[in-house]
Amino acid sequence: MRILIVSDIHANLVAFETVLRNAGDFDRIWCLGDIVGYGPEPNTCVEKLRAFDPICVAGNHDWAVLDKLDLEEFNPDARRAAIWTRDQLDVQNLDWLHSLPEQLPTQAERFTLTHGSPRYPIWEYVLTPAVARINFDFFDTHVCLIGHTHVPVLYRYHPDDHSATAETLPEDIPVTLESDRMMINPGSVGQPRDGDARAAFAILDLDEMMLTHHRVEYNIVATQLKMAEAKLPARLITRLSYGW
Ligand SMILES: [Zn+2]
Numbered sequence: 001m002r003i004l005i006v007s008d009i010h011a012n013l014v015a016f017e018t019v020l021r022n023a024g025d026f027d028r029i030w031c032l033g034d035i036v037g038y039g040p041e042p043n044t045c046v047e048k049l050r051a052f053d054p055i056c057v058a059g060n061h062d063w064a065v066l067d068k069l070d071l072e073e074f075n076p077d078a079r080r081a082a083i084w085t086r087d088q089l090d091v092q093n094l095d096w097l098h099s100l101p102e103q104l105p106t107q108a109e110r111f112t113l114t115h116g117s118p119r120y121p122i123w124e125y126v127l128t129p130a131v132a133r134i135n136f137d138f139f140d141t142h143v144c145l146i147g148h149t150h151v152p153v154l155y156r157y158h159p160d161d162h163s164a165t166a167e168t169l170p171e172d173i174p175v176t177l178e179s180d181r182m183m184i185n186p187g188s189v190g191q192p193r194d195g196d197a198r199a200a201f202a203i204l205d206l207d208e209m210m211l212t213h214h215r216v217e218y219n220i221v222a223t224q225l226k227m228a229e230a231k232l233p234a235r236l237i238t239r240l241s242y243g244w
């Protein structure tokens with residue numbers, strides 16, 4: 001069974017469709033939240049994703065449009081985009097976002113899916129091995145898949161001294177998941193922040209227990225033009241060119 005893992009699509013339909021076209025065959029989509037927010041096409045992105053009947057958790061930007069968290073927690077650009085997104089989304093798509101859980105164990109308890117961290121699923125950023133180390137105590141499965149930071153990374157747990165280390169997730173090279181417990185962030189489809197503007201995703205081969213991280217170029221300008229048309233904040237438009 002081949003799983004397409006996506007995170008932080010952020011209403012960037014051009015990026016999402018490019019990922020879908022380049023993912024090859026897959027049996028299921030697992031999505032780690034933040035389907036909307038920032039980008040210009042929230043309805044179409046939710047509809048496209050829903051059509052695949054994905055296994056999906058909620059992110060902080062999904063909650064923001066549902067009034068499930070205080071928009072004061074967001075920076076001004078993100079807040080403006082969240083308010084705009086809320087006005088755009090139709091009832092069915094809002095209902096679907098509302099139905100998303102915060103965290104999911106899946107696939108015979110081998111994987112946990114969450115947006116931020118297993119400890120604080122909606123908000124916590126796992127940006128260091130120290131934070132990852134603490135979070136290994138907050139899930140029981142072999143692997144935890146996370147999003148939220150928009151930065152691809154692999155954290156490996158070492159049971160001998162209870163430490164965690166960070167590794168670069170190599171591009172196009174399969175990583176075996178059989179050995180150690182891990183937390184893995186596949187990167188962001190719609191707003192990468194690791195200095196690489198290409199859309200990020202991962203393919204998980206459940207039979208082989210191998211995960212492969214991929215990057216793909218998409219038509220950034222097409223998304224930026226749609227954002228400008230929607231009068232979304234200029235900084236959010238610019239950052240897509242640079243991946244920050
Ligand atoms: Zn996000």
